[in-house]
Amino acid sequence: MRSLDDSENLAGRVAEACARGEPLRIQGGGSKDFYAGPCTGQPLSTRTHSGIVHYEPTELVLTARSGTPLTAIEAVLAESGQMLGFEPPHFGSDASWGGTVACGLSGPRRPWAGSLRDAVLGCRIVDGRGKVLSFGGQVMKNVAGFDVSRLMTGALGTLGLLLEISVKVLPKPECEITLSFECSHVESRERMIRWGGSGLPVTGLAWDGRLYLRLAGAEPAVSTAVRRIGGDRAEDAAGFWNGLREHAHDFFSGEADLWRLSLPPAADTGRLSGAWLIDWGGAQRWLRTDADPDEVFAAAQAAGGHARLFRTLNPQAPRCAPLAPALAALHRRVRAVFDPAGILNRGLYPEAA
Amino acid sequence: MRPFECDALSAYTVLPWLAVLPETVEQVRAVLRLCHSQSVPVVTRGAGTGLSGGALPVAEGVLLSLAKFNRILEVDPANRLARVQPGVRNLAISEAAAPFGLYYAPDPSSQVACTIGGNVAENSGGVHCLKYGLTVHNVLQVTLLTIEGELLTLGSLGLDGPGYDLLALINGSEGLLGVIVEVVVKLLPVPETARTVLAAFDSIEAASEAVAGVISAALVPAGLEMMDNLTLRATEAFVHAGYPVEAAAVVLCEMDGMVEQVEAEIARARTVLAGHGAVEVRESRDEAERRKFWAGRKAAFPAIGRIAPDYYCIDGTIPRKRLAEVLGRIGELSERYGLAVGNVFHAGDGNLHPLILYDASHPGELERAEALGEEILVLCVEVGGTVTGEHGVGIEKLNPMCVQFGTAELRRFHALKAAFDAGGLLNPGKAVPTLARCAEFGRVHVHGGRLRHPELERF
Ligand SMILES: Cc1cc2nc3c(=O)[nH]c(=O)nc-3n(C[C@H](O)[C@H](O)[C@H](O)COP(=O)(O)OP(=O)(O)OC[C@H]3O[C@@H](n4cnc5c(N)ncnc54)[C@H](O)[C@@H]3O)c2cc1C
Ligand SMILES: Cc1cc2nc3c(=O)[nH]c(=O)nc-3n(C[C@H](O)[C@H](O)[C@H](O)COP(=O)(O)OP(=O)(O)OC[C@H]3O[C@@H](n4cnc5c(N)ncnc54)[C@H](O)[C@@H]3O)c2cc1C
Numbered sequence: 106m107r108s109l110d111d112s113e114n115l116a117g118r119v120a121e122a123c124a125r126g127e128p129l130r131i132q133g134g135g136s137k138d139f140y141a142g143p144c145t146g147q148p149l150s151t152r153t154h155s156g157i158v159h160y161e162p163t164e165l166v167l168t169a170r171s172g173t174p175l176t177a178i179e180a181v182l183a184e185s186g187q188m189l190g191f192e193p194p195h196f197g198s199d200a201s202w203g204g205t206v207a208c209g210l211s212g213p214r215r216p217w218a219g220s221l222r223d224a225v226l227g228c229r230i231v232d233g234r235g236k237v238l239s240f241g242g243q244v245m246k247n248v249a250g251f252d253v254s255r256l257m258t259g260a261l262g263t264l265g266l267l268l269e270i271s272v273k274v275l276p277k278p279e280c281e282i283t284l285s286f287e288c289s290h291v292e293s294r295e296r297m298i299r300w301g302g303s304g305l306p307v308t309g310l311a312w313d314g315r316l317y318l319r320l321a322g323a324e325p326a327v328s329t330a331v332r333r334i335g336g337d338r339a340e341d342a343a344g345f346w347n348g349l350r351e352h353a354h355d356f357f358s359g360e361a362d363l364w365r366l367s368l369p370p371a372a373d374t375g376r377l378s379g380a381w382l383i384d385w386g387g388a389q390r391w392l393r394t395d396a397d398p399d400e401v402f403a404a405a406q407a408a409g410g411h412a413r414l415f416r417t418l419n420p421q422a423p424r425c426a427p428l429a430p431a432l433a434a435l436h437r438r439v440r441a442v443f444d445p446a447g448i449l450n451r452g453l454y455p456e457a458a
Numbered sequence: 459m460r461p462f463e464c465d466a467l468s469a470y471t472v473l474p475w476l477a478v479l480p481e482t483v484e485q486v487r488a489v490l491r492l493c494h495s496q497s498v499p500v501v502t503r504g505a506g507t508g509l510s511g512g513a514l515p516v517a518e519g520v521l522l523s524l525a526k527f528n529r530i531l532e533v534d535p536a537n538r539l540a541r542v543q544p545g546v547r548n549l550a551i552s553e554a555a556a557p558f559g560l561y562y563a564p565d566p567s568s569q570v571a572c573t574i575g576g577n578v579a580e581n582s583g584g585v586h587c588l589k590y591g592l593t594v595h596n597v598l599q600v601t602l603l604t605i606e607g608e609l610l611t612l613g614s615l616g617l618d619g620p621g622y623d624l625l626a627l628i629n630g631s632e633g634l635l636g637v638i639v640e641v642v643v644k645l646l647p648v649p650e651t652a653r654t655v656l657a658a659f660d661s662i663e664a665a666s667e668a669v670a671g672v673i674s675a676a677l678v679p680a681g682l683e684m685m686d687n688l689t690l691r692a693t694e695a696f697v698h699a700g701y702p703v704e705a706a707a708v709v710l711c712e713m714d715g716m717v718e719q720v721e722a723e724i725a726r727a728r729t730v731l732a733g734h735g736a737v738e739v740r741e742s743r744d745e746a747e748r749r750k751f752w753a754g755r756k757a758a759f760p761a762i763g764r765i766a767p768d769y770y771c772i773d774g775t776i777p778r779k780r781l782a783e784v785l786g787r788i789g790e791l792s793e794r795y796g797l798a799v800g801n802v803f804h805a806g807d808g809n810l811h812p813l814i815l816y817d818a819s820h821p822g823e824l825e826r827a828e829a830l831g832e833e834i835l836v837l838c839v840e841v842g843g844t845v846t847g848e849h850g851v852g853i854e855k856l857n858p859m860c861v862q863f864g865t866a867e868l869r870r871f872h873a874l875k876a877a878f879d880a881g882g883l884l885n886p887g888k889a890v891p892t893l894a895r896c897a898e899f900g901r902v903h904v905h906g907g908r909l910r911h912p913e914l915e916r917f
Contacts (some may be wrong), residue, residue, distance in 0.1 A: 125829055163674040169786045186676060215617065222623060223595050238867050244775040245807040246592065246847035248581045248630040249855070249862055249873050250890065255594070255626030264622070276676030302560070304647035306719060326719035367616035376512035388617045428621055431608040436621055438877035442870060456621045458615030 108156025112229070112237060112268045116322060118149055119134040119266060119449075126449040133172065133204045136197030140208055141261050143420055144452040151203050151266070157181055158269060159243070166243050166267025168224065171183035171203025178202060182200035183273055190275035191220035194350045202269045209343070212350040213309040213319070215368075215370025216301065216385045222258040224272040232242065233444025243271045255438075257389040260403075262311055263454040264443040278321035283342035286316040292386060298371050301386035305330045310386035311349055314354055319346065349384060352416075355392065356382045362417045364392040364401055377404040402426035428456050465513040466568075469770075469824065474501070474515035481755060482528045483603070489775070490637065491607040493520055501887050503541055505543065507568045510852025512632045512888055515635040519886075520638065524575055528633050530554045533641070538645045539598060544575025545640045548582075551643060558652065560645035563590035567849070568757060575638045578675045582631030583848040585681040585712075585755075588806040590917045592848070594629035597642045602628065602636035605879045615642060621798070627874070632889040635878040649714035652680065652752045653724050657736040658705035658870050662686060665707035666781035667732035669805045672711060673778065675730045676683065679725055681712040682806030683755055685737030686785075689762065689800040689813070693754035696761035701754055702738055709736075709805065710755055712748075718802035758802040766798070766815035770827045774838035778808045784841060788812055788834055795830040797823070806822035809847035810838070810872050851889045868893060 122129045123178065125295065128146030147437065153170035169178055172370040175195055182188050192212030193205050206228075209219040227241025227409035241247060241254035251315055254271075257264055290297065293312040300318060301310055309319030317339055318329045339345060350384040356362065370387030379394025394401065398414060405412035414424040439446070452458065461756055463471040475498075480486045481661065493500050499519035515521045527543035530550065534540070535558035540551055548569040552561040557606060565584035566572055571887065574581070578600060583592045590596070599613035612628060613619040628635060659665035685693070685701075685708050694701045713723040728739055742748035754761070761879055762769050776784050785801060788810075791795060792799040798815040810836055816827040833846045835858040845851070845858040863871075871890045891899075 110835035115529055132645035161777070163670045163780065165673060165781055166777075173500060194829055209623075219591060219595060220618065222618075222626065223591060228878045232870075236866055239864075240867065242841050242842070242844055244773045244777055244847075246583055246587070246804070246809045247844040248848060248850055249846050249859060250851075250867070251845045252581075252594065254628055255872075258621050258623060258626075259618075260622055274677065279676075299537050302647050303533070304559075304650055304716065306716065307761065316825065323719050325722055326716045328716045329716065367614060367618050369534075369539065369615040371534075372615075375459075383619065410612055411616070411620040413620075425620055429610075430609050431604070432612075432621065435604075435624070435877065437875065439622060439624070442873040453624075 108219070109153055111154035112231070114266065115149070115151070115154060115266060116231045116235050116237050119231050120235065121333050122147065122448050123234050123446055126372070127337060128448045131266050131450055133199065133201040136200045137208045139416055140196070141453050142424060142452070143182055144450045146448070146451055149266070152213065162187060164243070165274050166271060167274050168243060168394060169202045169303065170269050170271055171267045173202045175200040175205050183264045184417065186277050187271070187274045189224070191215055191221045191224055192350060193221055194352070196351060202270060206258055206267055206270045207260065207262045213311060213384055214390055217308050218275060218312060222255050222419065225254050225258050225270060226273055227271040228254040228257055228267055229269040230267055232265045233446055233449050237268065238265070240397060245273065255309050260452040261453045263440060263457060264449070266365070266449065277278060278308070280327045281308070281319065281321040282326040282327050283317055283339040283345070284334060286318070286336045286338035288316045288446070290381070293383065294371070297387045298381070305333070307386070309346055312383040313354065317345060333440055354382070356393070358378065359393065360418060361393040361395055362422070363415045364394065364412055365415045366390040366392060366405045366412045370403065372408035372410065374404050374408055377401065384436070398423055402438060418426055432436035461513060462523070467506040467509055467511040467514070467852065468512055470511050470730065470853060472517050473519060474521035475518050475846050476772055476812060477521040477523060479526055481531055481610070486522070486637060486639060487603055487607045487609070489520065489522060490603055491541065493738060494605050494607065496879070498870070499883050502579070502637050504573035504579070505547070505571050507572040508580060508852060509773070509849040510846070510854040512850050512852035512885070513877060514853055516886060525721070526571070527575070527639070532571050533558065537562060537615065539642055540645055540724065541640065541642045542574055542639060543629050543872065545573050548572050548574060549578055555645050556648070558601065559648050561648050562596065562643050563646050564593050564596055567759070574643065578631045578638055578641055579631060580628055580848070580850045583804070583807070585683060586723055588644065588682055588804065591677050597625065597629060597641060598644055599642035600625060600628050600638055601640040602638045604636050605881065605883050610636065613642070625629035630850070632643050632852065632876055633885040634889055636883065637884070642794065650711040650712035651717050651720050652712055653720050653733040653884065654710060654712040654742045654748045655724060655727050656740045656751050657709045657711070657731040658738040659707045659709065660733065660737050661706050662785050663782040664735040665709050666785065668731050668736065669781060670708055670778050671730045671734045672727055673806065674746050675726060677727055678712040679727070679806060683802070684708070684801070684803060685709045685755065685758065688798065689758055689802045690754070692765045692800065693753045693761040694766060695705060697753045698758045704870050705737065710751060726769045755802065762800050762813050764817065765828060768824070769815040770814040770816065770831055772810070772812045772814065772831045772834050773849040774835050774843055775807065775809045776838050776841050776843035778805070780841040781805065781808065784810070784837060793832055795826055797827055797830055806848070807847065808843065821845045830857055840853060853888055854899040856891040857894060857899045859891050859897045868896065
């Protein structure tokens with residue numbers, strides 16, 4: 106892996122663009138462009154800004170520059186028997202650290218090990234004026250100042266170009282076993298509620314027509330949990346969880362719109378029709394449907410959550426439900442704090458535009 | 459008005475102009491609208507257990523107490539969440555969830571008294587936070603009123619919310635951005651069992667190394683705490699927990715979860731602690747003994763209170779591997795200032811709580827204690843840490859904030875505050891220092907010959 110600090114150049118490029126009022130499109134390999142959506146501006150690549158700046162296995166903290174390939178980070182952690190607890194999706198072999206944090210997505214382990222946002226401890230950014238700023242830090246507990254680092258997570262680069270992000274990492278579990286069960290949608294819901302809150306060492310709970318339960322921890326604990334639950338050992342468990350995280354699972358191929366619904370795990374989605382795949386013990390649901398977007402937004406909201414159009418062939422389609430007017434106005438003011446000229450990834454975050 | 463004049467940082471008192479105790483969200487809204495239209499400052503108050511003066515009133519302002527918002531609106535076991543009013547006490551949530559085998563994980567030592575609204579505003583932590591996270595990791599949704607009286611809902615009942623993560627911004631915002639009127643928290647299953655190891659060391663260095671050793675052995679304890687000799691003696695005399703009072707330091711390490719998991723982890727922890735030179739390792743055999751191990755830790759503050767007329771509790775976080783070095787330097791500072799310092803803290807998080815013993819009736823001692831505290835916080839920043847791990851900045855740590863943050867970051871904090879509260883009416887003067895103050899502080903404290911904020915005008 107190349108290691109190079111290119112922050113001065115990146116900051117300079119943003120400062121120039123700001124002076125000219127020209128929009129910039131923060132770019133890597135584009136593995137998640139489909140998610141972020143199209144935006145305007147001159148491309149600005151973070152690819153030259155890479156390398157792990159600091160990794161201390163005894164501290165459980167890693168700091169890396171945004172252009173670092175996600176695979177490189179995972180490989181370095183694995184050498185010390187550690188991992189990113191939030192199991193981020195790569196969506197392509199070129200996924201970068203910056204793009205990962207900017208999109209803020211987490212994999213199947215999220216309900217039990219926390220999200221990417223939960224793991225973030227600090228960051229260095231270039232704001233929309235080209236100023237380099239530091240927030241948070243590298244320690245576990247820190248309540249000094251507003252929590253800007255977590256605010257940056259998932260903001261799709263519209264609040265700043267991420268230069269460096271520090272996260273908390275976790276030890277890899279000693280033992281991992283996946284069980285699978287033949288069961289209906291309705292049955293799976295009941296079991297997900299029961300097992301998801303059971304205190305068993307669950308690290309994955311998903312349904313695609315079969316129910317999958319992943320257990321991880323000390324070997325004797327996992328064995329006992331297996332005995333208590335029963336069920337069959339899943340074949341190619343690693344393939345299943347990877348396919349789920351990376352959307353390589355058959356469910357994700359095809360042309361119909363793919364929706365992500367974030368819901369309370371036991372929620373009912375009413376009459377919303379289409380094909381379902383359920384992850385996060387019920388809290389993250391994938392839906393392929395031709396339903397009208399407003400119908401999906403409304404159903405998710407009625408259930409206490411929210412929906413996002415995740416993959417679509419229609420670039421004009423609305424991806425999120427509009428925010429309440431007061432909240433939308435607040436988003437615009439927050440955006441203006443970091444990027445007053447609105448030059449960073451213009452158009453990507455319609456909520457704040 | 460007297461009962462409202464301060465929070466738990468009682469060295470500072472201010473009588474508010476007016477204290478109001480509304481009972482409904484509509485009444486809170488009306489108060490805020492009135493204050494907004496008349497430009498009257500508002501300080502929100504939970505239980506007033508804050509330790510940094512965050513809820514200190516403003517003389518020309520309104521003190522808005524949410525004491526009457528003390529209802530648990532819903533416990534939803536299927537979705538493992540509870541919807542509560544902001545004035546509900548932290549412990550009351552776990553009590554309400556207990557019949558369902560659930561609990562709320564963050565457990566500040568003040569949990570019998572402090573409110574969930576205050577917890578969110580301070581992003582409070584506790585012993586459990588090493589494994590289960592801080593308040594910010596355990597809150598799903600917050601409803602707040604802006605100073606203009608707009609009701610905003612942040613987050614969702616799922617595991618994330620739409621839009622920017624403003625929920626993260628609210629956690630730890632110390633009442634500067636809005637008045638929290640409802641909180642939805644995540645509930646966790648009560649662990650099947652919990653067991654604790656108590657390890658005694660004959661040097662602080664060895665105990666600190668052992669803490670790092672536990673973490674690097676792929677263990678994430680449910681609690682990893684440390685007490686030094688001064689604190690041990692004080693607590694033993696107070697609660698008679700049977701602590702080894704000759705030890706230089708004691709480490710408490712708790713594991714929770716399934717029986718088999720806990721057994722495996724406790725065995726590993728024992729090996730690690732012994733391998734790092736523990737002179738004695740005890741293991742709790744039953745629940746009563748486990749409680750006894752913790753009795754002293756939980757009573758450490760009042761125990762210290764018995765051996766000195768006054769104490770001043772500091773709160774900073776450092777990288778764990780610098781523990782031994784920082785504790786050593788705190789010892790040196792203690793000698794230089796002629797004030798004893800006891801240490802009892804969340805070692806697993808690197809979150810220090812030095813307790814500076816002093817006597818306020820001796821002229822100048824309070825000021826000396828404060829100066830010593832400030833030096834400790836500057837030391838925390840110097841080694842890569844922060845000036846507050848869980849107690850907040852309030853009015854207490856405005857100066858050390860100038861050491862941790864540069865002008866550009868502070869400007870963004872002020873701008874964020876203005877995005878929520880353009881008139882600066884909510885809890886003014888707290889949490890974020892003015893740039894003028896930093897310039898002034900930088901002039902007084904020139905660290906390593908480097909002048910902070912050279913770009914600012916001097917006074
Ligand atoms: C041909 C090629 C060569 C490469 N060579 C190298 C190399 O030599 N060294 C190396 O380390 N990597 C290299 N990479 C990896 C490259 O840096 C990553 O592919 C890229 O950053 C991937 O980002 P992403 O796919 O995760 O996110 P993207 O899909 O690029 O971005 C998703 C969203 O996040 C935003 N975003 C991305 N990064 C940031 C950021 N830092 N701050 C704020 N917002 C951001 C984007 O604007 C977009 O809206 C190479 C990639 C390619 C295609
Ligand atoms: C003995 C003792 C032990 C302690 N131990 C711990 C500990 O282990 N961990 C820890 O983190 N803290 C600890 N604390 C500190 C304190 O208990 C916490 O900071 C707690 O969260 C404060 O809650 P409160 O309800 O008392 O808030 P208050 O003290 O009333 O207020 C604290 C801040 O929150 C704001 N606020 C309160 N309610 C709201 C609301 N509804 N909306 C907006 N803003 C609001 C106030 O304006 C103020 O800035 C301890 C305190 C004591 C006295």
